[in-house]
Amino acid sequence: MKLARPPRMIRFPLHFLFAYCLAIPLTALSAKLAGEPGSILNTPPDMTYYARQGDTLSGIAQRYTGRPQNWGALAKRNKIADDRAIPVGTAILIPLELLPEEASAARVTALAGLASAKPVNGEESPLELGSVLQEGTQIITGKNGFLTLTLPDDSRISIPSNSQVGLSKLRKTRYTASPRTEITLLQGKIESRIAPLSTNKGRFEVRSPLAVAGVRGTHFRVGLHQDGVANEVLSGAVAVGHLDKPQALLLPAGKGNIIRRNAVGQAAGLLPPPQLNDAYRLQERTTLQFGVADMPDAAGYRVQLARDADALDVLAENRYQGKSFKFDGLDDGQYFIRVTAIDAAGLEGLPLVQGFTLKARPEPPFTAQPKNKVRAAVVDFVWTEAAQAQAYHLQVARDAGFQQLVLDRADLTDVQFSSEQLSAGSYFWRVATIARNKTGLDQGPYSDAQGFVLMPPQTLAPLSDSGGNQLAFGWASEPGQKFLVQIGKDAAFRDLYLSRELEQAELTLPRPVAGQYFIRVRATDADGYVGAFSATQKLNIYSRWVSSDGEPVHAGQGMLRAGD
DSSP: OOOOOOOOOOOOOHHHHHHHHHHSOHHHHHHHHTOOTTOEEEETTEEEEEOOTTOOHHHHHHHHHSOGGGHHHHHHHHTOSOTTOOOTTOEEEEEGGGSOEEEOOEEEEEEESOEEEEOTTSOOEEOOTTOEEOTTOEEEEOTTOEEEEEOTTSOEEEEOSSOEEEEEEEEEETTTOOEEEEEEEEESEEEEEOOOTTTTTOEEEEEOSSEEEEESSOEEEEEEETTEEEEEEEESEEEEEETTEEEEEEEETTEEEEEETTEEOOOEEOOOOOOBOSSOSEEOSSSEEEEBOOOTTOSEEEEEEESSTTOOSEEEEEEESSSEEEEOOOOSEEEEEEEEEEOTTSOBOOOEEEEEEEOOOSOOOOEEEOOEEEESSSEEEEEOOOTTEEEEEEEEESSTTSOSEEEEEEEEOSSEEEESOOOSEEEEEEEEEEEEETTEEEEEEEOOOEEEEEEOOOOBOOOOOOOOSEEEEEBOOOTTOEEEEEEESSTTOSSEEEEEEESSSEEEEEOOOSEEEEEEEEEEOTTSOBOOOOOOEEEEEOOBOBOTTSOBOEETTEEOBTTO
16 A cells, blocks of 8 residues: 655745735734634724624624624624624624713813813812813813813813813723714814824814814814804814814815804915014023014914923913014923914914023113213222122123123122223123022023223313412313312312302312312213213412412412412
8 A cells, every 4th residue: 555645844934934924914913813712902993803602793792882783784894694603713893883982081181370160060160280071071261271181092182261162072982992072162262183083983073153173183273263163274184064064174284264154164275384583592581572574464473382392281372463472470491482373364374383491580680880881980880689699790891792701700799890991992781690599509691781882081181289369270071061070178079169060171260278179070971971070189279478469479480389
């Protein structure tokens, strides 16, 4: 008897087997690996169930959809003719639409200002970070209230100030957690960032008294407009329409429209992101200032300040008609500004988001003097006292950019400093506060730079007693100046012999009695600037011999002094 030859073993190279595995569709491979009888797998648009011993379609329909009558829909979806002959491990596709719904929830993940919630059959109460909200809750934000809700599928709903929103439906499918969400906008505006619903076949709708917007994973805004409802799509696509025809128009990314009571507006292109002017990245004052380049088609701007680049954690917002924006009330730190342009129809455009730093503390002092110009040999720098200051940092430079420093002192503990080191010319100066914080000494921003021109000091010609009956002296001057001349009997000018205002740069007066005198002059320029007094000159008036007519008696080349 001839024995049959054993079957020939076919050998494949390892790389061939690897390539073969890669060629197997991922869904099929996953199904084979996950096909344990009685197990389920989320495979949108269905849930896959692997049959157990004795399963029937009506039993599966009862167990997973709650309605045995759904066996017909299962038979059609799976192309099964014999309900009683389902092999163990067979993959049964159950459409997600047939799965029963169960309650879901939303959590407050960002909150600023005043916002409150009113649950069904409950009283309105303030919201807190981390609050969990159920279906039927109404949310109200105040004038400066902002919040963001996060759904279980990581979708985000941002509610700005002066808005009222109802969580009309917060549910998910049993077994697969496919979201079923419906938001009702009653006042204001909302911005939604929806997790891709194509992977879980979820539903998300925003309804208003006039219109409805339905999405399949997108980023969009809906706001109550004075003429209707404004829709603005930033990414993805949104089907919009009246309540009785919710999919009248499909809006793609970068488009928007306005739905009025009698018409669904055509899709219109949203304005591009504005462009911020330079110098916004570092804010060194407690009042933040921003500006944008001119946009001819912009009728206004909406500006938000947030902790994050997605503007989910909004801290402040406002609408502006002009191109300059100001905000107050933020602590030092890292932030983001988000700016959109609003067109003449009221549609809000695509956003510009940029990060910036606020470092405004410790606040700088106010500069007092010098300002504009100085006519003195010694320049006195004076500033106001800053709260909690440990020291001050003074800088003086030849240029407004403080690249050519001529004076740099970071160890000043007084609110003034005098310098004799500066020569005539133009200068700029500024001062910063140094305070102590938790980590040590911290220098804040500099004050606004103050410019001044240092001019040669006022001078007097050398004085001496010529012996005449008149005392005369003069000094250098400029057109339009007026002068104050003081003669004191003491160097501090507490005991004045004379104080006279003049319009010319000279003074003649009768010879005073013998003694020691001190003389100085101060100019007031034509523009009102009052300079410093000149250096004090000392003048000795001597006793002298005089003739019968009162004239001094001279001997040789000079006056004959009494006692000579």
